[in-house]
Amino acid sequence: EVQLVESGGDLVKPGGSLRLSCAASGFTFSYAWMSWVRQAPGKGLEWVGRIKSKTDGGTADYAAPVKGRFTISRDDSKNTVYLQMNSLKTEDTAVYYCATPSHQMANWGQGTLVTVSS
Amino acid sequence: DIQMTQSPSSLSASVGDRVTITCRASQSISTYLNWYQQKPGKAPNLLIYATSSLQSGVPSRFSGSGSVTDFTLTISSLQPEDFASYYCQQGYNTPFTFGGGTKVEVK
Numbered sequence: 125e126v127q128l129v130e131s132g133g134d135l136v137k138p139g140g141s142l143r144l145s146c147a148a149s150g151f152t153f154s155y156a157w158m159s160w161v162r163q164a165p166g167k168g169l170e171w172v173g174r175i176k177s178k179t180d181g182g183t184a185d186y187a188a189p190v191k192g193r194f195t196i197s198r199d200d201s202k203n204t205v206y207l208q209m210n211s212l213k214t215e216d217t218a219v220y221y222c223a224t225p226s227h228q229m230a231n232w233g234q235g236t237l238v239t240v241s242s
Numbered sequence: 243d244i245q246m247t248q249s250p251s252s253l254s255a256s257v258g259d260r261v262t263i264t265c266r267a268s269q270s271i272s273t274y275l276n277w278y279q280q281k282p283g284k285a286p287n288l289l290i291y292a293t294s295s296l297q298s299g300v301p302s303r304f305s306g307s308g309s310v311t312d313f314t315l316t317i318s319s320l321q322p323e324d325f326a327s328y329y330c331q332q333g334y335n336t337p338f339t340f341g342g343g344t345k346v347e348v349k
Contacts, residue, residue: 159338161286168329168340168341168342168343169278169280169286169329169331169340169343170340171331171337171338171339171340173337174336174338185336185337186337187337188243188337221285221286226333226338227274227276227333227338228276228288228291228292228331228333229276229278229286229288229331230288230291230297232285232286232287233285234285235285
């Protein structure tokens with residue numbers, strides 16, 4: 125059974141940093157393209173970015189609002205994908221989900237809440 | 243970036259009703275269109291992928307159609323567990339944008 129478990133959500137001040145983790149199990153993680161999607165309170169879904177498998181280049185793509193501030197990385201030895209968030213803004217407040225695969229997200233974690241507030 | 247426009251943003255319906263939600267892309271996305279259902283406090287659930295393919299375990303009352311820029315999700319006979327929000331998403335080009343969502347409420 126595919127399982128994705130996010131962690132690392134917290135309350136952080138504007139301008140601060142946070143790293144989210146998503147631990148995966150139940151599938152061959154090293155082959156998977158992994159995505160991050162967020163949802164602000166009471167709002168719709170917003171794609172954040174995705175990382176390809178290392179065999180497919182291992183590169184990441186990002187949505188415009190987070191490009192240059194957020195970085196997605198992966199550690200295939202730990203079956204974990206990360207979302208490093210820097211220069212956080214109040215508008216980054218959201219539940220952050222990891223999901224897989226990339227083009228059509230059939231498997232999702234339960235989400236982790238990030239609150240950016242002074 | 244490809245913009246996804248969903249309509250309506252909300253609708254009221256009764257159990258047994260046929261419900262149709264539309265999604266329009268700002269440019270051609272071939273058939274790279276997915277539909278998700280989301281219930282309050284839960285992660286989204288993939289219903290339909292590649293425009294018309296039913297995800298495993300999803301009831302057959304859900305169906306999808308369309309191509310190029312215009313797509314439709316149909317629920318043939320609305321069930322009590324179908325009251326939820328629905329989102330389309332294009333998987334053609336990054337950024338993989340979502341529609342704004344449709345909330346299906348009890349009439």
